[in-house]
Amino acid sequence: MSGITLNLNFDVPSQDECQKNDRGNAKHNNFVRRRRVLEKRGLLKKKQNANNCEKHTCRKKPWQGKNKKNKDSCTRYPQSSTPPAELSTNPSSSAQVHHENSVSGIVKESTVPSSSESQIQFSSALSSVATCTGIPLKYIAIDCEMVGTGPKGQCSELARCSVVSYDGDVIYDKFIKPVNPVTDLRTRWSGVRWKDLRKATPFREAQKEILKILSGKVIVGHAIHHDLKVLHYSHPAFLIRDTSRIPILNRKAGLPENQTASLKKLTKILFNKDIQMEKKGHSSVEDAKATMELYKIVQVEWERTLPSNPGS
Incomplete structure (x- = not known):
């Protein structure tokens, strides 16, 4: 049976090292307590909320003021009452609508001439009738x-x-x-x-x-x-x-x-x-x-x- 060699360290930490560890633990515990207090008051974002905001890419607008009463940092904006225009899957339909609108505009302009235009047209018509048809x-x-x-x-x-x-x-x-x-x-x-x-x-x-x-x-x-x-x-x-x-x-x-x-x-x-x-x-x-x-x-x-x- 082979021999087993045990390296045991029976050195006891010094008193300075123990005090140092105690101070570090106390500082950490104090930080945790203060963080929880701030989270309860709503002054500090909770980690879960922060993750949700990052997940939905919801960021606070630079011009928005702070609202202490609202715990949710994601601001919801009212939707517009006007529905968005529907996009047609038929490329010719949009072109047809545009063509109809443009044609209707031309017809409206041509069928409702101004007073000066009507005078010009009427004078020209009368002169042509008199000179051409007698x-x-x-x-x-x-x-x-x-x-x-x-x-x-x-x-x-x-x-x-x-x-x-x-x-x-x-x-x-x-x-x-x-x-x-x-x-x-x-x-x-x-x-x-x-x-x-x-x-x-x-x-x-x-x-x-x-x-x-x-x-x-x-x-x-x-x-x-x-x-x-x-x-x-x-x-x-x-x-x-x-x-x-x-x-x-x-x-x-x-x-x-x-x-x-x-x-x-x-x-x-x-x-x-x-x-x-x-x-x-x-x-x-x-x-x-x-x-x-x-x-x-x-x-x-x-x-x-x-x-x-x-x-x-």
């Missing part, structure tokens, strides 16, 4: 004669109105009885006499008849704002052609473009024709025909300028 029914010329009412005849009221077609045919020509008593016939200019007003058409009745003719038409007139004023009527601006404000006419007549030339002067220069020569006064039919003739010689050139300056 339809004159959309164009009429108007001229009104006024008499004076009120103190010293200072107020102007309608006493005669004439409307002619594109070819100069008379569509309407009537004497009209003003609403207020006439104090000045202005016969030298209006050509109206007392006998003309005896059986004249009352203003309200005549106004309805005239406005029915003017509705939807392109109105040609010379200083037409005076005629519309006595009719108490406002016609769309892009359906008005005022021969007193056409620079092309003045240029053809050799007059300054910004000058407001009279109907008599333009007719004499461009047609070598005398109008408004009678001492009995003006004829609204004659003036309306002369106005239409002036418009017709510049119609094509003038209408081409209207898209850039509608309602001129």
Whole structure:
């Protein structure tokens, strides 16, 4: 039997080493007690909670303040009331939706033009119809004669109105009885006499008849704002052609473009024709025909300028 050798160490630790170990154990035990106290007060994260947070990658946002009452460090945010958009598995469906939206937007924009665009389109359409198809029914010329009412005849009221077609045919020509008593016939200019007003058409009745003719038409007139004023009527601006404000006419007549030339002067220069020569006064039919003739010689050139300056 082989011999067994035992190495036994019977050295007893020194007193200093025992004190050192006791101090280390006491320090550790004190640390553990303090940690448990802090955990109970919620001032120190528990190891289990910390592990859960790390597991779910839930981290506190840098802008969030500390909440001592909430023991759970993972903040829960309310969900949005708007559900997220569903993603289609069909790649063509999203493209189709985008295409439909874009097309609908184009249709909406094209079917609801602005007022200026509608004026341009309407003016262009009218000019093309007149020049290409030769339809004159959309164009009429108007001229009104006024008499004076009120103190010293200072107020102007309608006493005669004439409307002619594109070819100069008379569509309407009537004497009209003003609403207020006439104090000045202005016969030298209006050509109206007392006998003309005896059986004249009352203003309200005549106004309805005239406005029915003017509705939807392109109105040609010379200083037409005076005629519309006595009719108490406002016609769309892009359906008005005022021969007193056409620079092309003045240029053809050799007059300054910004000058407001009279109907008599333009007719004499461009047609070598005398109008408004009678001492009995003006004829609204004659003036309306002369106005239409002036418009017709510049119609094509003038209408081409209207898209850039509608309602001129």
